[in-house]
Amino acid sequence: MIAWPQSTTALESVRKQVRARLAELGHLEEHAFPMTERVVVRAGQPCGIYFCMHGPRSVKLTAVADLQKKQLLFYGSDGQRAEQMDLTARKA
Numbered sequence: 496m497i498a499w500p501q502s503t504t505a506l507e508s509v510r511k512q513v514r515a516r517l518a519e520l521g522h523l524e525e526h527a528f529p530m531t532e533r534v535v536v537r538a539g540q541p542c543g544i545y546f547c548m549h550g551p552r553s554v555k556l557t558a559v560a561d562l563q564k565k566q567l568l569f570y571g572s573d574g575q576r577a578e579q580m581d582l583t584a585r586k587a
Contacts, residue, residue, distance in 0.1 A: 513569075
């Protein structure tokens with residue numbers, strides 16, 4: 496299991512924030528489209544979580560929770576980084 500977030504409540508909070516922000520970036524309804532996630536592994540150790548919101552017409556909006564640097568990185572449908580946010584400063 497990943498070292499951070501330590502509780503399922505914290506992880507669920509990150510999921511909700513990511514879902515809301517990706518929907519906002521893509522001008523989508525928040526709960527109208529599925530979001531998948533995968534653990535990111537570096538040198539055999541989990542180091543983050545990759546989120547992908549699957550919108551209409553094969554549109555994909557992504558975010559990466561870098562658990563080592565404690566950052567959330569958001570990417571638009573064009574693959575360009577749209578925003579960066581500290582996990583420690585995230586909204587409750």
